[in-house]
Amino acid sequence: MGVEQVARQQHVPVMLDRVVALLAPAIDRDVPGGTVMVDCTTGHGGHSEAVLQRVAGVRVVGIDRDPTALALAGERLAPFGERWVGVHAVYDELLDVLADQGLDHVDAVLFDLGVSSMQLDQRERGFAYAEDAPLDMRMDATTGPTAADVLNTYSAEELTRILREYGEERFAKRIAGAVVRRRQSEPFTTSAALVELLYAEIPAPARRTGGHPAKRTFQALRMEVNDELGALRRALPASLEAIGVGGRVVVESYHSLEDRLTKQVFQRATKVDVPPDLPFVPPEAEPAFRLVTRGAEQASPAEIEENPRAASVRLRAVERVRPAH
Structure with a gap:
């Protein structure tokens, strides 16, 4: 069995049928030259494959x-x-990608955020805490600082901030202080030393609840190394700009901050901006977008049982209903 086949078996896209159903009205249309979708987080290509199989044009x-x-x-x-x-x-x-492809607009944009199972499974990437590995965590291993760089150079205050904000770690300040003390004698290079420190700093009662004690810290480091929230903050408005009338943006989030950011961007785009006492909404004040999903949709209990990764997913979609003013 080839590497590609193994990867395909290991990674099942979350809420795949629902995602394709949300995309379909935008991409399954009879338009000159056919429709175009951008898969912003291609990963193993599971979503792209389903779309290409099910929508001919x-x-x-x-x-x-x-x-x-x-x-x-x-x-x-x-x-x-x-x-x-x-x-x-x-x-x-x-x-920039669309300009390079000679496209002035597209019909759909899909984001499936977070880290893929393939990245978690590749020991040398350093995303997982289950075994000792280099503290890398870069999604693009050809550029940028590693998780070890963050641990060895950030101040205690900076480390506390990212552990609290991205990892929602209750013991952020305590962990950050321990990291700074330890690196003075020996810099961090592999995950085992960090996991050992986390076991020592997180009290035993807290270690017994909420999953592996390293989970929150590793998540926070990964999000910092890859500037995940910063990239999403820039990408969401760009995706709304990229779609034409009838086009849709669909976002799958796995972290509360990602979902909150998506919700805020979508709410701003669909808001009617007129005084509350105005008896009617003039056409020029109508929003250019409408919400397709009511709130954030979640995976079914059956899917969560089959694929535990689906438990944290939040799915939102928006559609452009008129051109930009």
Whole structure:
């Protein structure tokens, strides 16, 4: 069995049927030249494959910052020929990618946020805490600072902030202080030393609840290393700008901060901006977008049982209903 086949078996896209159903009205349309979807987080190509299989006239531009993931997706999606093109980029470069592809707009944009199971499973990437590995955590291992760089150079205050904000870690200040003390005698290089420190600093009662004691710290480091919230903050408005009338943006989030950011951007885009005492809404004041999902949709209990990763997903979608003013 090839690497690509193993990757495909290990990673089942969360809420796949619902995601395709939300995308379908935007991409399954009879328009000159066919429709175009951007998969901003191509990963193994599971979402792209489902879309290409189920919607005959669509082309997909697949973006990923991880060259390894992009290569695997390229193998998987090769049977679709020119209907799929892979681009090595971060999704906040969306508008530049479209310009390079000669596209002035697209019909759909999909974000499936967070880290993929393939990245977690590759020991040398350092995303997982279950075994000793280099503290890397870069989604694009060709550029940028590593998790070890963060641990060895950030101040105690900076470490406390990212552990609290991105990891929602109750013992952030205590952990940050211990990290700074330890690195003075020996810099952090691999995950085992960090996991050992976390076991020592997180009190035993807290270690017995809420999953592995390293989970929150590793998540926070990963989000900091890859500037995940910063990239999303830039990418969401760009995705709204990128879609034409009838186009949709669909976002799957796995972290409360990602979902909150998505909710805020979508709410602003769909808000009617007129005085509350105005008896009618003039056409020019109508919002250019409408919410497709009511609040955030979640996976069914049956899917969560089959795929535990689905437990934290929050799914939102928005549609452009009129051109930009």
